[in-house]
Amino acid sequence: MGLPGEMRVVEISGPGGPEVLVPAVRKVPQPAAGEILIRVRAAGVNRPDLLQRAGSYAPPPGASDLPGLEAAGEVAAVGAGVSRWKVGDEVCALLPGGGYAEYVVTPADHALPVPEPLGMIEAAGLCETFFTVWSNVFERGRLTAGESLLIHGGSSGIGTTAIQIARARGVRVFVTAGTEAKCHACLELGAEMAINHREADFVAAVKDATGGRGVDVILDMVGGDYLPRDVRALAPDGRLVMIAHQKGAEVSMNFSLVMVKRLTITGSTLRPQSVEAKARIAEGLFREVWPLLDTGRIAPVIAESYPLEQAAEAHARLESGQVAGKIILEVA
Numbered sequence: 001m002g003l004p005g006e007m008r009v010v011e012i013s014g015p016g017g018p019e020v021l022v023p024a025v026r027k028v029p030q031p032a033a034g035e036i037l038i039r040v041r042a043a044g045v046n047r048p049d050l051l052q053r054a055g056s057y058a059p060p061p062g063a064s065d066l067p068g069l070e071a072a073g074e075v076a077a078v079g080a081g082v083s084r085w086k087v088g089d090e091v092c093a094l095l096p097g098g099g100y101a102e103y104v105v106t107p108a109d110h111a112l113p114v115p116e117p118l119g120m121i122e123a124a125g126l127c128e129t130f131f132t133v134w135s136n137v138f139e140r141g142r143l144t145a146g147e148s149l150l151i152h153g154g155s156s157g158i159g160t161t162a163i164q165i166a167r168a169r170g171v172r173v174f175v176t177a178g179t180e181a182k183c184h185a186c187l188e189l190g191a192e193m194a195i196n197h198r199e200a201d202f203v204a205a206v207k208d209a210t211g212g213r214g215v216d217v218i219l220d221m222v223g224g225d226y227l228p229r230d231v232r233a234l235a236p237d238g239r240l241v242m243i244a245h246q247k248g249a250e251v252s253m254n255f256s257l258v259m260v261k262r263l264t265i266t267g268s269t270l271r272p273q274s275v276e277a278k279a280r281i282a283e284g285l286f287r288e289v290w291p292l293l294d295t296g297r298i299a300p301v302i303a304e305s306y307p308l309e310q311a312a313e314a315h316a317r318l319e320s321g322q323v324a325g326k327i328i329l330e331v332a
Contacts, residue, residue: 003028003037003076007102009066010311010329015055018315021067021100023308029064029098029105031079036108038091042124042305043099044070045314045327046157047244048271053315059097060272067311068099069271072114072123073332082108090114092123094131094278096271100311102331109279112286115293118300125300125326126293129161132243132270134289135281137162137219138169140266141241145170147216150206150233152226154191155182155324157301158243162219163189164298165289174215176202178321185324189301203233214238224248231257242267301325 011024031037049067051057059065072092075085085091085108093111098104114123137143149166153159154175166173167190175186176197183194195205206215214235220226224247230240231253240263258265270278292298303325306314314327 003103008308008331009101010308011066011100012053016053018053018312018319020053021312021315026066026101028103031077031082031105033080034082034108035079035105036075036082036085036091036093036111037077037079037103037105038071038073038093038111039076040071040099040102040104040331041073041120042071043068043101043308043329043331044125044128044157045311045318045329046070046128047318048128050315050319057271063096064098064101064104066098066100068097068101068104068329069095070124070127071095071099071104071331072120072126075111076103078108084108085111090120090123092126094127094270094282100308100329100331107275107279109275110282112282112290115290117296118293121305121328121330122300122302124328125157125302128270129157129300129326130165130285130289131278131281132158133162133165133219134285135270136241136243136268137166137217138288139281139284140268141217141219141239143169143171143217143239148172148174148206148210148235150202150215150218150230151175151191152197152202152218152220152222153177154186154194156221157326158219158221159186160189160301160325163191165292167191168292168297172215174202174206174209182324185301203229206233210235217241219243221245222247224251227251228253231261231263234261234263236261237263239264239266243269303327305330 091111221244223245305328
């Protein structure tokens with residue numbers, strides 16, 4: 001059966017709040033060389049989608065203006081030169097954009113097979129967080145077995161992913177979260193300690209738990225005044241990995257302690273990276289992490305799902321800060 005000419009989408013009518021997300025109809029895209037077309041069954045909702053909707057995170061050149069950076073579904077068509085996938089294969093994929101739609105194109109090497117235990121809703125919540133965590137915590141942050149990790153925002157999609165992968169790889173995990181319920185959720189996933197940042201000082205807590213040494217790696221998506229505190233909480237030769245700055249991108253900080261403790265400060269954003277760089281991340285995930293998903297040792301934490309047409313409600317819910325895990329849009 002041939003592909004339809006049009007598809008349902010949710011587009012951004014203009015910068016603003018969740019209400020600017022509106023259903024629309026567009027032409028079905030066609031895969032170029034090296035790309036696949038996915039019939040989307042479910043798509044993940046992520047904080048970069050909120051930033052794009054607000055007008056502060058423009059799509060890279062050539063990417064769809066539709067939000068949505070991850071999806072799961074079936075391969076509907078393949079472009080020239082694609083041999084890894086065939087029509088009908090079930091995949092989950094990192095997207096350059098366009099996930100809030102019935103069909104989306106993406107580079108073939110950014111897709112991975114749907115893990116055996118997972119359905120489409122669960123698989124749709126994998127790629128954006130797993131690519132981010134693997135590339136930042138384990139590649140840039142060089143976190144290894146026997147070390148310790150502090151995750152800010154432990155109950156987020158990023159946080160719940162990082163907790164599980166780190167624990168499966170023999171790492172001690174500490175997290176911060178904003179409510180007792182979120183702290184409990186992190187402990188259930190395997191965190192050794194969950195610190196309610198509204199009630200306790202995370203620097204003192206991790207120092208106490210590590211005999212005064214501090215942690216080897218910190219994953220920070222908060223930024224702002226957390227950064228100088230991160231430096232105090234790190235062990236000698238520790239690594240601070242920044243992936244977002246919800247409390248601001250600028251801070252005044254004394255770097256003497258960075259030098260004395262021989263710290264590394266690094267970070268990245270995923271979407272602007274090259275096709276080749278994302279393909280390398282996918283290779284690492286398939287080799288090192290996908291076996292954990294296939295055997296059920298780890299799994300994405302799905303908080304809620306909404307029909308595609310209720311994307312505005314999904315955004316409002318994510319912005320509420322009351323969600324532990326991922327929010328998914330059910331597309332087909």
